Each structure stands twice: as structure tokens, then as C-alpha cells.
Amino acid sequence: MGLIPNSVFQFDSFTGFVMGEELILIIIMFAVTIIALVSIIIWDGRKRKKSNSMKQKILGEKNEEKENISTLEKQQNENPLDVLKERLAKGEITKKEYGKLKKYLEKT
Numbered sequence: 001m002g003l004i005p006n007s008v009f010q011f012d013s014f015t016g017f018v019m020g021e022e023l024i025l026i027i028i029m030f031a032v033t034i035i036a037l038v039s040i041i042i043w044d045g046r047k048r049k050k051s052n053s054m055k056q057k058i059l060g061e062k063n064e065e066k067e068n069i070s071t072l073e074k075q076q077n078e079n080p081l082d083v084l085k086e087r088l089a090k091g092e093i094t095k096k097e098y099g100k101l102k103k104y105l106e107k108t
Contacts, residue, residue, distance in 0.1 A: 081102065
């Protein structure tokens with residue numbers, strides 16, 4: 001009998017050598033742990049990506065609401081003649097329509 005067992009050179013907790021079945025169990029447990037960690041990391045990444053897209057959607061809606069509110073406030077604070085000039089400049093009305101509307105607004 002020699003110091004090296006008949007099986008492959010493996011370590012055990014008591015004698016310094018591990019039997020074949022124990023080594024396979026350790027390898028399986030290690031593989032399961034690695035697979036679980038990778039799955040958690042991938043799941044968390046997808047969850048964060050979804051969360052970020054939802055945040056961006058919500059922020060986009062809030063910015064749109066702010067723009068609508070600021071546009072309404074601007075329209076309420078503007079002088080009607082300024083609005084007419086702006087519409088003329090944009091080409092929404094002709095000079096003739098501008099003149100008629102200006103006279104109407106000056107009367108009221």
C-alpha cells in the first residue's frame with residue numbers, strides 16, 4: 001500500500017483527500033451558485049432598464065405638460081396685437097386680414 005490512493009489524486013477534509021462523489025457534488029454546487037449569480041445580475045439589469053425607460057417616459061410627459069402650461073401662460077399674458085403681429089409674421093393671416101383685425105381690436 002502506498003500513500004497515493006488507487007483513485008485520482010483528490011483532497012479530503014479529514015485525510016487531505018476527497019472521494020469522487022464529494023468532488024462531483026462540490027463542482028455541481030459551485031456551478032449552481034455561478035448560474036444563480038449570473039441570472040440575478042441579468043434580471044437586475046433588465047429591471048433597471050425597464051425602470052429607466054418608465055422614468056424617461058414620465059419625465060417626458062411632465063416636460064410636455066410644463067411646455068403646454070408655459071404656452072398657455074404666455075398666450076394669456078400677451079397683448080392681442082402682439083399675437084396678431086406674430087400670426088402675420090408666421091404667414092397665418094394676410095396683411096388685409098391683419099388690418100381688419102387690428103382695427104377691430106383697437107375698437108374693443
